[in-house]
Amino acid sequence: MGRDLSALFDPTSVAVVGASDDPAKYGHAVASQALRAPGRRPVHLVNRRGGTVLGRAAATGLADIGEPVDLVVIAVPGAGFETAVDDALACGARAIVGITAGFAETGPAGLARQQAIAARVREAGAVLVGPNCLGITDNTTELYLASDRFAPGGIALLSQSGNLALELQLRCAPHGLGFSRFVSLGNQADVTLVDLVEDAARHQPTRAIAVYAEDFGDGRAFAEAAAAAGKPVVLLTAGRGSASARSAQSHTGALTTSADVVAAACRDAGVELVATPREMAVVLAALDGGRRATGHRTAVCTDGGGHGAIAADAAESAGLCVPELGPADQDRLRTLLWAQSAVGNPVDLAGMGEQNPHSYGDTVGALLASDDIDSVLLTGYFGGYSAAKGGLGGPASDSGTMGGGNALAAGELETARQMVSHATATAKPLVVQSMFPEAPSCRTLVDGGIPVFAATEDAARALTAMTAARTAGPAGVCPLPPAAPPLRDSGYHGIRALLSAAGVPFPxxxxxxxxxxxxxxxxxxxxxxxxxxxxxxxxxxxxxxxxxxxxxxxxxxxxxxxxxxxxxxxxxxxxMADPTDGVELIVGVNRDPRFGPVAMAGLGGVLTEALHDVAFSLAPVPAARGERLLTGLRTSALLRGVRGRPAVDVAAAAAAIERITEVAAAHPEIAELEVNPLLVRPDGVLALDARAVLA
The missing domain is CATH 3.30.1490.20 (ATP-grasp fold, A domain)
Incomplete structure (x- = not known):
């Protein structure tokens, strides 16, 4: 059970300290928002000069209100922040939102002030968001304590950037997405990202959790909370491209970067990691409807060969498979389409949509019904017939079998509703890319839970987010084992003895x-x-x-x-071990300051750094996950046997990965542990070299 944040999101009363009539001050923006729902709970405005603020009488201090206040927002200059916190606690506040800046972000002295304030808040049994934050919003409880409005919906947005939160709003709006909550993380002096993820997971109106974070605090705890959330978590973060702090005394240290660590944590936890606000909106739109594909087999449907070819390439680049349809599916499609249509996959209507928009819906329905297809991507002109002025002025302005542009537009709207019906009848995802995403027919699709995108690559990315069968296997972060007695001998033979006792074989x-x-x-x-x-x-x-x-x-x-x-x-x-028919691997663990022990496994030997074919996971790594790491390598064909060489014992290698990473995770004094090479042969494994670097 996580922390009780009920006073933060559904307080019985609110006070804004620093409320102002000056539009240039943040206290003005927060107070204006707080007054949007005066009937939900008492809202008190506090300004040290008293008088009126926004047409309401303002108290000169919290004590002058004359009654307890459940949540206090503090937007005063830095010098008065501590006093305002003490006043809030004295009047019974159970939650404080600190807008005021000038603390940990300014250096050691600011950090010390911040820590002292947080200690006082915790000692009083209250909670503090911030300081140096931009406020909070909870649309489900009519709590508006941020400078901007957030459209209501099912996304809990936890962000360290106010501007990025605003951009995400704009990008989510075309997909019909809104927000259950918004929390500006600030300095996380008390309430942390982990606390907020855990609370959002318990919050029934929240369907997905979107996070922009630069400072994870306890990154491993974040991964654990996300894995346990039971609802989608989408992460946008910055600074992943720089190398993490490391001793660089091993291949493991030299090869591990911040990007690797974050990506591994997300993969293990089942978090969707994105690189831009646009990609975050795409993934959130994809996950909103709850549909998940059980495999990677995607059918591409188009009314133009160019769009179909581009979409097929995009799907495959995104990790999906665009297989040729079987004879039964192709025969079924031939009964729906005309002779010049391509039915292999991509399925190309070849202009039939201009004659009969219902051909789109009929084809999509047939593809969704196929036992050999897991998802469908519709791409191209769909939407153009019902768009204003006939789309691009082409087919929708010509007369056809449907009786001209108006009939084509009406037919397209009908087939959009038909596609919604087909999609509703199955759990398989349907994603649409259209040149006219704002057209009435496309809006009909969005309203029916079918995501529509203007860019082909966005549609492909959406489908990968909706594909449940992931190469990394089930989400989950393995708990750290109990700490073992500190290592006494970190020399080569001491490390050999330590690993041998754990079941790792050596010559x-x-x-x-x-x-x-x-x-x-x-x-x-x-x-x-x-x-x-x-x-x-x-x-x-x-x-x-x-x-x-x-x-x-x-x-x-x-x-x-x-x-x-x-x-x-x-x-x-x-x-000397017999290297015949063997493959050299590397298994290492590097202790990250935010995420704890992080494991690396891949192709080893003297060319490890040159080949850089390695995969990462939070340690310890269960054998099943270790096997998936190995089979996902670019050079995994070597493990299966090539050019007459036999397959090697991948299961034995995976068991060794589990034992090595368990040892490293149980010894917090080990900064780096590496076995290189780990020789895997058809009949088992042998660790041929090992080293450790102590913290």
Whole structure:
């Protein structure tokens, strides 16, 4: 059960401290909005000069109101903020919205002030949004405490940017989307993004949660809350392209960026990650109706070959499949269309829509009914017949079998209603791209729950959001294991021992410091041998690894040469693994300051950084998810066997990923842990090298 935010979203009374008649002040905008629903709850305006504000008597302070106030909005200069908070708590406020800026965003001194204020609020049992925020709105309770209006609807918008929130409003409006709530996150001194996601998940009128965040705070907790929300969460964030803070003492550290971490957290949690406000509106429109495809097989329907080809390319680029229709489906379509129509997929009406707009609805209905199709994308001219002045002045102004432009327009409206009926009868998604998205027929589709987009790429992106079968599998963030006793030996053999105890297999090995120890090690297990110089960064690059030494004499010779050249304090003598039919992988874990341990798995060996074929997930990684990470690699064909090579044991590799990431997650003192290479063969896996970097 999350925090009780009822006083924040449905208070019994409200006071605006800093209310003003000056339109240039934020206290004016908030007070004006607060007075939109005076009958819902008492609204008190407070201005230290008293008098009237917006035609109402203003109290000079909260104490002058003479009764408790449930929620207080504070929009005063920074110097008076602490006093206003203390006054709010003294008058019984259970919730405070801090508009005032000048705290953590200004530096250490501001942060200290902010922390002290938040501590006082929590000690009083109240909650604080902000400071440095732009207010809140809850359309479901008629609570209007932000400077702008938000059209009512089912989206809870949690944003660190006011202007982006306004843009999202504008982009959502054509799709008929509105907002249940808006919360400006501000500095999150007390109420956090996680608190708000959890509360929005419990809020029945909210159907989807839209987030713009630059500072996640506890990113892992955000991912956990989003995974548990039970409703769509769509995230827009900035700054993902820069490299995260890291020690760069391993491949894992060198390859992991902020973008990788955020994307992995979103994939694990089932969050739709978007790059722009436009894409966010597209995804929200797609998810609003609740339809989900169970597979990636998409049918493209068009009345023009060009639009069909472009839409098919866009769908495939977005990760969908546009398969050729089977004989039964093609025969069915031939009974609906004329001879020159293409029925393979894309399905091209080839001008029949100009003669009979109902051909659109008939074709879409047949495609939605196909057992071999999971979703349908209609693209092109549809909408042009009912658009003002006959669309582009073409087909709708010509006479045809429907009796001219007016008849074509009427027919198009009828077929729009027909498509709504077809879509309502199935859970399969139907998405439309139209050159005329504002045409009456397209508005009919939108009103019927069918998303319509002006851009082909938007329609394809919408379908990917509506496709439930994802390569990453079911959403969920694995809980961190209990902390293990701190690691005492972070050297190479200490890490080997730690991972071996967890069930990760290694070849036989012994650490030595002189030639006598080397000869003793050679007596413990037969060759061929591997010799490694320890405590070197990237041993292979430094010439600190000798492979395939066939016998004792070759081992001794390699040791003498390496010791003379490198002078390492110690070395490792190991049994040489048989690389025949094997594939080298890398498995690493990097501890992110916001999201905790993040795992990486991919193609390993000495070319790891050059190939950069890796995938990420929050650690620990269950074996089933680890297997999906591996099979989703660009080079996954190597694991299945190519050019006569046998398939390797991916299940064993996935089990090793689970064990390695579990160890790293259980040791918070480990900043980076890496096994590279992890040799996976047809008969199992062997970890051939490992290293750790302590925090």
């Amino acid at each position: 036989a090995a012994r650490e030595i410091t002189d030639e006598a120890g080397l000869r003793a090690a050679a007596d413990e297990f037969p060759g061929p041998y591997v010799l490694k110089a320890l405590h070197l960064l990237h041993k292979s690059d430094a010439g600190g690894v000798a492979l395939g030494l066939p016998d004792r004499e070759a081992l001794v010779a390699a040791y003498r040469e390496m010791a003379g050249r490198l002078g390492a304090a110690s070395y490792s003598v190991e049994a």
